[in-house]
Amino acid sequence: MSIRLVIADDQxxxxxxxxxxxxxxxxxxxxxxxxxxxxxAAAVVEHRADVAMLDVEMPGLDGISAAAAVRRAAPSCxxxxxxxxxxxxxxxxxxxxxxxxxxxxxxxARQLAEAVRRVHQGLRVVDPVLAAESLTAGDSPLTERxxxxxxxxxxxxxxxxxxxxxxxxxxxxxxxxxxxxxxxGGRTRAEAARIAExxxxxx
Amino acid sequence: MSIRLVIADDQxxxxxxxxxxxxxxxxxxxxxxxxxxxxxAAAVVEHRADVAMLDVEMPGLDGISAAAAVRRAAPSCxxxxxxxxxxxxxxxxxxxxxxxxxxxxxxxARQLAEAVRRVHQGLRVVDPVLAAESLTAGDSPLTERxxxxxxxxxxxxxxxxxxxxxxxxxxxxxxxxxxxxxxxGGRTRAEAARIAExxxxxx
DNA sequence: AATGAGGGATGACAAATGTCATGCGCTAGC
DNA sequence: GCTAGCGCATGACATTTGTCATCCCTCATT
Numbered sequence: 001m002s003i004r005l006v007i008a009d010d011q012x013x014x015x016x017x018x019x020x021x022x023x024x025x026x027x028x029x030x031x032x033x034x035x036x037x038x039x040x041a042a043a044v045v046e047h048r049a050d051v052a053m054l055d056v057e058m059p060g061l062d063g064i065s066a067a068a069a070v071r072r073a074a075p076s077c078x079x080x081x082x083x084x085x086x087x088x089x090x091x092x093x094x095x096x097x098x099x100x101x102x103x104x105x106x107x108x109a110r111q112l113a114e115a116v117r118r119v120h121q122g123l124r125v126v127d128p129v130l131a132a133e134s135l136t137a138g139d140s141p142l143t144e145r146x147x148x149x150x151x152x153x154x155x156x157x158x159x160x161x162x163x164x165x166x167x168x169x170x171x172x173x174x175x176x177x178x179x180x181x182x183x184x185g186g187r188t189r190a191e192a193a194r195i196a197e198x199x200x201x202x203x
Numbered sequence: 204m205s206i207r208l209v210i211a212d213d214q215x216x217x218x219x220x221x222x223x224x225x226x227x228x229x230x231x232x233x234x235x236x237x238x239x240x241x242x243x244a245a246a247v248v249e250h251r252a253d254v255a256m257l258d259v260e261m262p263g264l265d266g267i268s269a270a271a272a273v274r275r276a277a278p279s280c281x282x283x284x285x286x287x288x289x290x291x292x293x294x295x296x297x298x299x300x301x302x303x304x305x306x307x308x309x310x311x312a313r314q315l316a317e318a319v320r321r322v323h324q325g326l327r328v329v330d331p332v333l334a335a336e337s338l339t340a341g342d343s344p345l346t347e348r349x350x351x352x353x354x355x356x357x358x359x360x361x362x363x364x365x366x367x368x369x370x371x372x373x374x375x376x377x378x379x380x381x382x383x384x385x386x387x388g389g390r391t392r393a394e395a396a397r398i399a400e401x402x403x404x405x406x
Numbered sequence: 407a408a409t410g411a412g413g414g415a416t417g418a419c420a421a422a423t424g425t426c427a428t429g430c431g432c433t434a435g436c
Numbered sequence: 437g438c439t440a441g442c443g444c445a446t447g448a449c450a451t452t453t454g455t456c457a458t459c460c461c462t463c464a465t466t
Contacts, residue, residue, distance in 0.1 A: 011287065016312020017220030020227060035309075084214065106238075109219020143442065156394030159423070172444055178424055188452090189423085190393045191359030346412065362453075375414055381454055391422090392453085409466075415459080422453065429445080436439080 002027050003120050006043050008034040008066065009055040009082070018053070018082075018112075025113045037061030041069040044077050051120050056083040056090050062203060064090070064097050071098035078119045082112075086127065088134040089200025101125030141183040142201055149176040151202045154193035205230050206323050209246050211237040211269065212258040212285070221256070221285075221315075228316045240264030244272040247280050254323050259286040259293050265406060267293070267300050274301035281322045285315075289330065291337040292403025304328030344386040345404055352379040354405045357396035
């Protein structure tokens, strides 16, 4: 009985290539390919998938939320996250969302099928380096609002822009940015945003 | 006689998956896989490759420079760029560096093998949407120094940081940033950096 | 020889940003 | 019932940015 696998990744080329790679394995069957997170849970149910392989960065519903949706809709289906960026915060939140495994896209291709099998057997698959990082830097020190404001700041607008988009006064925005800078250790809002981004604290 | 292909992409999983996908084609033979740009030209020569498939974003030598190196070392080898980001400036510079094709990673997987074949036959393969964009926004309006400074600014440091890293006075840095903001249309240096980045003007 | 573009710099000024103290209301924990 | 933390806001203040005029030097074009 082969493992029924659903693959979601926004880059069609990568998605197709991963499907081709895993389709070569005799014990794995790719039953669905998706380009965003919105339809994943439904596809898992429809195809009675055993494992869902999800990218974290996706348009529509992000991989973390999609993982949670899958767990709710089909508790027997395991989730394996596959991501470009090995961000501590992503790992932590993926696990909290019910993922069983977390691999970065620069692990050797040979290990991928093995990761799928392990996850299918109920084991956890986590990059050890990332797991260690996640222990020290995993939790976001930012409050929800601080995160929101910092995220709004990350594409370079002025305080006035951020205030408008977050429905806050300019002074409040500056206060949140100041707090975020203190907590992240950044000396400008841009630096703070970059640090938070790298740690997977934004989304 | 099958097409001898060299693949370079920094993400091992993607690289392996692409190799698997293309390896399924009867007329394509993957003769080498690289994780960065530095060894590409040598590998092309060593394996007498017909086509080199290069990612733009790579550690060490970036894909554009690697393309130029390949053309110098083996003029008969065609270059197909494969990239995550469809940035007009990348396309333009890739073509100037001697690439024959440019596809983004969210084109359907089926078309990839076809793109390789077309490139091998001496045809050009370019996403039409991107080609159009490249006509309007392709050329960087920034001077070399402006680009350098903007790039240095893009990870969020202060003017003092940038001045130190570029060996310039703070006033000069501010002048360059000001010029870059005027040319890109950004209202802050962060926005200018984002715009330049999106257009493929930095690197 | 003159022109213009780019690299580099200074100084002055206005606007934006970052810091801090302070205030109020709300909710959760002790 | 008190305290602490968070959301939200003001106002004042010092710094940092961004803008502009102006200068010098070099190199390529005309």
